[in-house]
Amino acid sequence: MLNNLKVGTKLALGFALTILALIIVAALGLSRISSIAGEVNVMVNDRFPKVVWANDIIDNVNVVARAIRNTLLVKSEDETKREMDRIIDARKIISDRLEKLEKSIVSEDGKAKLKVIKEARSVYVGYQDKFLELLKAGKKDEALSLMLGDLxxxxxxxxxxxxxLIAFQTSLMExxxxxAGELADSTKTLLVTMSxxxxxxxxxxxxxxxxxxxxxxxxVSGAAKKMASGDFNFKLESNAKDEVGEVVRAVASVQHAVQAMTADANLLxxxxxxxxxxxxxxxxxxxxxFQKIVVGVNNTLDAVIGPLNVAANYVDRISKGDIPAKITDSYNGDFNLIKNNLNTCIxxxxxxxxxxxxxxxxxxEGRLAT
Incomplete structure (x- = not known):
């Protein structure tokens, strides 16, 4: 296939394939990196915040528990009110975190666990309210019993x-x-393989x-060296359609032309x-x-053979007693010398x-003294 392409096309195709390979490697790398980034983004912006919010709930549940305990220990109404305010603030934080969890959890398992949390909270808050009512009524013993029991x-x-829920979200993070780690490893392997x-x-x-x-x-170089040394006995052919193929065929044409001229020279x-x-x-x-050379050789032979034929004809006629007229045609060089000698002979x-x-x-006439 390459033999049918021009040299420029071959080079352009080579560069294009190299660039294409680089683009493919880069595209695969970017795609895999994007996937890894997606996994990391899920961990950082989805899984981890849910764990943080759940831990915030636990922290504030503990705040509520301590505040409930403290209400039984403090003596003044101000201290009791301060602990009650802590409970209210903690409940607000818990409600906020539960609301965030409810908006962000989309899996069925996660929703089921969140539902259990809300139900457990409802029961827990119910006992909290009952505890606070007993406390307000001055029934500290009953409140203490409730705290140590159902609460x-x-x-x-x-x-x-x-x-x-934290364990569930942690497992999702893991x-x-x-x-992400497996994707990174496979990406490294894929990129190395593709590279x-x-x-x-x-x-x-x-x-x-x-x-x-x-x-x-x-x-072609070898053929040119052989031709330079006078050796035209070699085989040179090409079916390629590029510039190099044209050069090969051109040199082969020169070879055939010289061989044809050599054959005619040997013939003569x-x-x-x-x-x-x-x-x-x-x-x-x-x-x-090449045609001019052959024509020149033919003309040279004609120039040589013409005077020789005339000389042969004159000698033949003279030998037969037929004395011809003197040669009047113009000849050059040695042929003119032959002409002059024949004319002298005549x-x-x-x-x-x-x-x-x-x-x-x-x-x-009897003139014997003549």
């Missing part, structure tokens, strides 16, 4: 119900803490991209050795400057023939 029992039941996976994928993709570039480049050389001087290379099989033969004719005619 104390109802207080114990009340405190037990509150402690049950559960939330455990879940390692992202690194492995990035390295793997980088390796594939690098190999898709360096391997054909190395092949072999023909020359065999004396087939009329043999020519097919210039149409070549392109550009002149010499013509003179020889003329002299022979003169001697023959003189002999016929």
């Amino acid at each position: 104390r029992k109802s207080q114990a039941a009340y405190l037990t119900s509150i402690n049950d 559960k939330a803490g455990k879940e 390692v996976l992202a690194v492995v994928l990035s390295v793997l993709f980088a390796f594939l991209i690098t190999r898709s570039l360096t391997r054909p480049i190395n092949e 050389a072999q023909a020359a050795v065999e004396g087939k001087l009329a043999t020519r290379a097919d210039a149409s099989k070549h392109q550009g400057d 002149d010499a033969v013509n003179k020889l023939v003329a002299d022979a004719n003169t001697l023959s005619k003189a002999a016929v």
Whole structure:
């Protein structure tokens, strides 16, 4: 697949995958951290306040208990009134905390435990009121008996119900803490795993991209070195559609063009050795400057063979007694020397023939001294 992509696209895809992996790791990390924060938030803002409010109730129940006890111990009305005010203030605090608990508790188990608390409180407050009435009526002995009996029992039941709620909320806190810890551990494991996976994928993709570039480049480099040393006997091909593939195919085209030109050169050389001087290379099989080279070689052969054919024809005619006219075509260099020599030969033969004719005619005429 990578071979069908441009180099720029490959690099962009590699960077995109790396960035995507980082985004995924970051997103997972943020998601898990958000979950942990949610668990911590539940502990801090939900579970813990409920425990605090329940403990406030216990503290104020104890305040009420001490105030009730003190009402039996104090002597003056002012001291009794002060203890009564403490009971009233404590009841207000307890009512406030119960109201907060009622608004914040949403689980069925929690609501059930809160209901038990309210019922126990109702019984306890009932005995408190009865105690205070006896106290106001001056029946301290009966009040003391009530305090040590039903009032104390109802207080114990009340405190037990509150402690049950505290234990319940504490267990929820511990559960939330455990879940947060487990979530933190799993988050750490997940992030490490995803990070390692992202690194492995990035390295793997980088390796594939690098190999898709360096391997054909190395092949082209090796081919170029061979061509520089005159060795065109190698195989170079690529189906890749990127820029590197285009370079490989271009170098292969150069190889094939040079091989074709070499084949034609060998053809002409072999023909020359065999004396087939009329043999020519097919210039149409070549392109550009390679075609110009082949055309130039053909023209060179024509320039060589033309004068040689003329010389051969003249020698043949002379050998047969057919003395041709002197060569008037223009030639250059050594070919012009051959032309001049042939013309000199023609002149010499013509003179020889003329002299022979003169001697023959003189002999016929009896002029033997000629």
